[in-house]
Amino acid sequence: MLLKIWGRPTSTNTQRVLWTLAEADVPYELTLASATTGATGYAWRGHAPYGVVGTEAYQAMNPNDTVPTIDDGGFVLWESNAIVAWLARRYAPVWLYGGNEETFARALQWMIWTNHSLDPAMHTVVMHLERLPAEQRSNAVVDAARQDAVRKLKLMEAHLARSHWFAGDAFSIGDIPPGISVQRFFHFDLERPPLPRVEEWMARLRERDGFRRHVAPREKHLI
Secondary structure, eight states, X not given: OOEEEEEOTTOHHHHHHHHHXXXXXXXXEEEEOBSSEETTEEGGGTOOOOBOTTSHHXXXXXXXXXXXXEEETTEEEESHHHHHHHHHHHHXXXXXXXXXXXXXXXXXXXXXHIIIXXXXXXXXXXXXXXXXXXXXXXXXXXXXXXXXXXXXXXXXXXXXXXXXXXXXXXXXXXXXXXXXXXXXXXXXXXXXXXXXXXXXXXXXXXXXXXXXXXXXXXXXXXX
């Protein structure tokens, strides 16, 4: 049975799952789903959203009414990090974390860190530069978020001085969430200090097919 995923290609959380599916070479069926965004733009600008989210049928699968959600042969799962971890363990443990439980734990560490330490600033930036109506945007809020993001990027720079990838010597699922968030931040071309190790790491990510397809293009982040 073909794995099913509900989400939208401009959602960083959905991108995590799509990139992982590409790495694991798992075929899937994507249903475009969103209450806020559609093929031509944001609902607040008058564009029709993809829909599905907000329906009783979707809420029965995902009570949070967010994306993504997957149905893997009858096993329904939401929350992007949980989905990425599930896909890695089921379909590509050697490829996506070396089949090593310590590497898996370190990867999960950085995935969770991205959610709680890196993404809040990135989310603020994208909302105030891209998604909110003009009258709700604030340059001061953007600059505060930029400074917070830079602090996190410096932490990443220091870590990459000790480790070629985030969970060790090889690419793993631990590189997927932070890689997507940093790519989005870079698209805005905001002021940042030199980050040579982060830049080198991002260059390596850009060599991966899943990244090129689902994360690299500007239109995957900015509409």
